[in-house]
Amino acid sequence: MNRxxxxxxxxxxxTLISDRYLTWIMMGFLLAVLTFFLLFPVYQICRLSFIKxxxxxxxxxxxxxxxxxxxxxxxxxxxxxxxxxxITTVLAFFFAYGLTRTTISGKGIFYTISTFPLIAPSIIQGxxxxxxxxxxxxxxxxxxxxxxxxxxxTGIIAAECLYCFPNALFILYTTxxxxxxRLDEAAQSLGASALKTxxxxxxxxxxxxxxxxxxxxxxxxxxxxxxxxxIGGNYSVLxxxxxxxxxxxxxxxxxxxxxxxxxxxxxxxxxxxxxxxKKSYALIxxxxxxxxxxxxxxxxxxxxxxxxxxxxxxxxxxxxxxxxSFVKTWPYDFSLTFxxxxxxxxxxxxxxxxxxxxxxxxxxxxxxxxxxxxxxxNSLWVSIFVAIGGATLTLLAGYIVEKKKPKGEQILYTLGxxxxxxxxxxxxxxxxxxxxxxxxxxxxxFWIIIINIIICNFTLGILSSIANLKxxxxxxxxxxxxxxxxxxxxxxxxxxxxxxxxxFSNMAFFFMRSMTTISAVIFLISAKVKLAAIExxxxxxxxxxxxxxxxxxxxxxxxxxxxxxxxxxxxxxxLKGMGTST
Amino acid sequence: xxRNLSLENLTKRFGTLTAVDHVxxxxxxxEFICFLGPSGCGKTTIxxxxxxxxxxxxxxxxxxxxxxxxxxxxxREFGIVFQSYALFPNMTVEENIxxxxxxxxxxxxxxxxxxxxxLDLTGLxxxxxxxxxxxxxxQQQRVALVRALAPNPQVLLLDEPxxxxxxxxxxxxxxxxxxLQQELKKTMIYVTHDQEEALSIADRVVVMEVGQFRxxxxxxxxxxxxxxxxxxxxxxxxxxxxxxxxxxRVRTEKWExxxxxxxxxxxxxxxxxxxxxxxxxxxxxxxxxxxEPSNLxxxxxxxxxxxxxxxxxxxxxxxxxxxxxxxxKEFEQRQLKQGGGVLLYFPPEAFIIYPSKxxx
Numbered sequence: 001m002n003r004x005x006x007x008x009x010x011x012x013x014x015t016l017i018s019d020r021y022l023t024w025i026m027m028g029f030l031l032a033v034l035t036f037f038l039l040f041p042v043y044q045i046c047r048l049s050f051i052k053x054x055x056x057x058x059x060x061x062x063x064x065x066x067x068x069x070x071x072x073x074x075x076x077x078x079x080x081x082x083x084x085x086x087i088t089t090v091l092a093f094f095f096a097y098g099l100t101r102t103t104i105s106g107k108g109i110f111y112t113i114s115t116f117p118l119i120a121p122s123i124i125q126g127x128x129x130x131x132x133x134x135x136x137x138x139x140x141x142x143x144x145x146x147x148x149x150x151x152x153x154t155g156i157i158a159a160e161c162l163y164c165f166p167n168a169l170f171i172l173y174t175t176x177x178x179x180x181x182r183l184d185e186a187a188q189s190l191g192a193s194a195l196k197t198x199x200x201x202x203x204x205x206x207x208x209x210x211x212x213x214x215x216x217x218x219x220x221x222x223x224x225x226x227x228x229x230x231i232g233g234n235y236s237v238l239x240x241x242x243x244x245x246x247x248x249x250x251x252x253x254x255x256x257x258x259x260x261x262x263x264x265x266x267x268x269x270x271x272x273x274x275x276x277x278k279k280s281y282a283l284i285x286x287x288x289x290x291x292x293x294x295x296x297x298x299x300x301x302x303x304x305x306x307x308x309x310x311x312x313x314x315x316x317x318x319x320x321x322x323x324x325s326f327v328k329t330w331p332y333d334f335s336l337t338f339x340x341x342x343x344x345x346x347x348x349x350x351x352x353x354x355x356x357x358x359x360x361x362x363x364x365x366x367x368x369x370x371x372x373x374x375x376x377x378n379s380l381w382v383s384i385f386v387a388i389g390g391a392t393l394t395l396l397a398g399y400i401v402e403k404k405k406p407k408g409e410q411i412l413y414t415l416g417x418x419x420x421x422x423x424x425x426x427x428x429x430x431x432x433x434x435x436x437x438x439x440x441x442x443x444x445x446f447w448i449i450i451i452n453i454i455i456c457n458f459t460l461g462i463l464s465s466i467a468n469l470k471x472x473x474x475x476x477x478x479x480x481x482x483x484x485x486x487x488x489x490x491x492x493x494x495x496x497x498x499x500x501x502x503x504f505s506n507m508a509f510f511f512m513r514s515m516t517t518i519s520a521v522i523f524l525i526s527a528k529v530k531l532a533a534i535e536x537x538x539x540x541x542x543x544x545x546x547x548x549x550x551x552x553x554x555x556x557x558x559x560x561x562x563x564x565x566x567x568x569x570x571x572x573x574x575l576k577g578m579g580t581s582t
Numbered sequence: 583x584x585r586n587l588s589l590e591n592l593t594k595r596f597g598t599l600t601a602v603d604h605v606x607x608x609x610x611x612x613e614f615i616c617f618l619g620p621s622g623c624g625k626t627t628i629x630x631x632x633x634x635x636x637x638x639x640x641x642x643x644x645x646x647x648x649x650x651x652x653x654x655x656x657x658r659e660f661g662i663v664f665q666s667y668a669l670f671p672n673m674t675v676e677e678n679i680x681x682x683x684x685x686x687x688x689x690x691x692x693x694x695x696x697x698x699x700x701l702d703l704t705g706l707x708x709x710x711x712x713x714x715x716x717x718x719x720x721q722q723q724r725v726a727l728v729r730a731l732a733p734n735p736q737v738l739l740l741d742e743p744x745x746x747x748x749x750x751x752x753x754x755x756x757x758x759x760x761x762l763q764q765e766l767k768k769t770m771i772y773v774t775h776d777q778e779e780a781l782s783i784a785d786r787v788v789v790m791e792v793g794q795f796r797x798x799x800x801x802x803x804x805x806x807x808x809x810x811x812x813x814x815x816x817x818x819x820x821x822x823x824x825x826x827x828x829x830x831r832v833r834t835e836k837w838e839x840x841x842x843x844x845x846x847x848x849x850x851x852x853x854x855x856x857x858x859x860x861x862x863x864x865x866x867x868x869x870x871x872x873x874e875p876s877n878l879x880x881x882x883x884x885x886x887x888x889x890x891x892x893x894x895x896x897x898x899x900x901x902x903x904x905x906x907x908x909x910x911k912e913f914e915q916r917q918l919k920q921g922g923g924v925l926l927y928f929p930p931e932a933f934i935i936y937p938s939k940x941x942x
Contacts, residue, residue: 019654473666473668475664475665475666475668476668476669476670476671478633478635478655478662478664478668479662479664479668479669479670479726479729479730480670480681481635481655481656482633482655482656482660482661482662482730483661483681483682483685483729483730483733484656484659484682484685484686484733485656485681485682485685486656489685493670493681494670494672497672498671498672
């Protein structure tokens with residue numbers, strides 16, 4: 001064969017920018033974004049809390065710890081978080097045990113139901129408990145006719161348990177399904193009793209997983225804003241106290257100080273979780289093939305019953321909020337109505353949407369669709385941007401950290417996983433302090449909200465991108481390069497197609513978070529810029545509980561609709577394994 | 583005029599570890615070179631420096647008279663075949679092969695022609711529309727091979743391409759690679775830790791140890807005249823004896839062998855090496871009389887392993903194990919059997935003598 005017959009005259013086209021510089025430019029960009037939108041706000045909070053009139057001072061801290069209300073918030077926060085952590089971890093552990101170590105039927109149903117809390121704002125738990133056990137609760141007022149109600153610590157703990165359940169469950173499920181069940185069989189064949197096997201063989205390898213689930217639950221509870229704000233009543237916690245001090249009393253300095261105080265347990269729990277997750281994976285990384293021997297009838301029975309308990313609670317939560325948005329006067333008049341979906345005029349408007357519907361519709365429909373539903377349109381619009389932007393940025397960041405490994409990738413990684421450690425309310429306040437200046441043109445627009453949501457949820461995005469990219473053999477990329485492809489071609493033609501599924505599930509995650517998030521963005525909305533999830537809180541505070549339920553229902557419908565679309569696109573459920581590494 | 587590839591004092595350090603240590607080699611156009619060595623000896627690092635995936639610490643990679651140390655991998659136009667195949671799982675066989683051509687923006691028609699040509703080269707035509715996971719390991723590696731060849735690279739580099747395959751397919755593909763190389767007259771650099779593979783396939787073999795070249799030569803020379811006791815041990819099988827040499831005798835702890843004459847008169851510590859097939863085995867008590875008596879040593883057969891045409895014996899010689907291969911016919915004729923007493927004959931001219939300073 002003549003060696004000059006091919007590829008002569010078809011040389012590899014030159015790249016605009018050399019590959020090495022491209023990596024540097026991308027990393028520089030990501031580092032700049034994370035520094036500016038993550039570190040800078042946190043720095044502003046610390047500065048405000050420590051510095052008064054140009055001098056370093058601990059006055060704010062002294063004031064906070066001697067301020068009875070703030071100090072009580074701290075003890076309250078620690079109390080509800082600890083109780084929630086214990087209850088949730090225990091509940092989720094045995095649930096996970098039932099799903100992984102017994103041969104009960106209906107595992108798929110249990111698993112699916114347990115993921116429900118992820119598709120709704122955390123506030124839904126509070127709304128449901130109020131519908132059932134509030135001052136006009138179905139159970140308290142209608143069935144038992146008692147004056148007792150669930151507002152306060154009990155309500156917060158109950159709601160947080162439901163909210164944190166799927167997150168703890170994912171970790172424990174992964175842990176327990178990875179531990180080799182043959183060890184259990186070996187122990188039993190050596191004569192150990194079932195109980196002894198559980199304590200000596202099943203539990204020890206799962207210990208890091210259990211501790212990691214506990215740390216995550218603690219972090220989620222102590223940073224949550226939605227639940228305590230609706231069901232807390234007068235029981236204040238740190239996350240709501242920040243909002244109270246800043247928005248209610250204009251005390252930015254105290255808000256910043258409480259934020260720093262809140263950062264300590266939440267960052268601590270985050271670091272603990274991070275460390276334990278690594279340990280846990282090291283312990284279970286073996287090739288354990290789970291093979292289950294059929295459980296004895298009593299065990300099967302007991303676990304089936306047990307698994308139904310949290311599942312039924314979760315179903316009741318969703319059913320009551322759903323029902324609560326359609327009945328006339330809960331719990332007295334159960335006739336159906338769409339009245340609550342006609343939200344009170346919130347004075348909102350949305351770009352494009354309002355203009356379009358105002359020109360198409362007339363009269364009552366015009367006011368409902370064009371103006372009253374504007375926050376929903378805003379949320380949808382913001383969520384689409386967050387989904388695309390978040391999934392893209394985290395994939396790029398993951399790609400640089402995992403595949404390109406330039407100098408300093410550790411810094412990018414650390415900044416990338418840090419956001420989960422920082423409570424939403426703290427980030428929200430930080431954004432006000434950092435960007436509420438006339439020269440930051442994005443402040444007060446949708447763009448700051450979009451950026452904020454992407455940054456707040458960066459952790460899970462980057463971790464799942466890295467996990468996915470790890471599965472792509474290094475030599476596949478080298479093969480593309482050796483065949484003449486430049487960085488961009490390699491990425492678009494080879495790497496991206498292989499991470500497509502992960503990319504779409506990241507998009508689903510960002511979309512979901514954006515539709516349901518409350519804590520950070522509540523500081524960033526304005527009279528003109530409104531979001532659906534935040535409206536739930538305002539409707540609830542206005543006493544329009546039924547409309548709050550209706551708004552919640554609409555958000556759930558949108559999220560479920562999006563998940564179905566994603567499922568059609570990728571052929572896979574978008575939720576599996578999503579909460580594992582928050 | 584040949585476009586030669588040469589390595590000049592090529593060195594790679596990872597921190598304090600020197601993975602490749604000042605190696606020199608001239609590879610001619612159309613030559614089939616094999617780097618052979620135990621894992622961790624630096625052979626893959628050399629390959630990666632040639633491809634440009636690893637930076638050069640010191641020295642030069644020179645191609646066609648130009649130093650290419652800092653040339654990006656894309657511009658080197660060297661094809662690579664990976665141990666893990668590294669086929670793009672999202673593309674069909676055809677699309678995989680066409681990838682390098684599309685990147686070069688060749689016209690569609692030319693691409694189609696070239697892809698057909700490549701498919702025919704390895705008989706992959708029927709699988710063109712399949713995706714890599716639908717193929718067997720051997721088929722995948724064939725695709726990887728022609729994918730690398732499709733853009734007509736200047737040099738083809740193969741990094742342990744067959745070690746993930748099972749023994750039979752490995753031997754078959756090995757022959758196929760050799761055939762392709764002879765047909766296309768392409769410079770190929772092949773990395774392996776399998777000495778049989780290296781000896782059977784290459785024009786020249788480079789034996790490596792701890793980042794250095796121990797011997798460079800034709801397969802037959804490497805086997806027959808290993809340059810060091812390491813090479814004698816790593817390539818093929820050798821029996822070693824340690825002893826002191828005086829003129830034509832080597833005194834070991836237990837025996838005294840006659841060996842080829844040494845020029846040195848003083849006593850020297852040496853290693854004696856001898857290949858298993860060079861040792862003659864007789865049933866105890868009946869050796870031919872003309873043999874050098876000091877090189878005849880009694881022993882007992884501990885293990886018998888049939889290798890097909892030959893039989894491998896592990897013989898216990900006063901506590902020391904010696905490996906000896908005899909052809910199957912002799913094994914029968916001489917009535918050898920496990921546990922039986924034997925006399926081993928070590929022909930003096932079959933010994934290779936290495937100075938003992940250099941240990942293996």
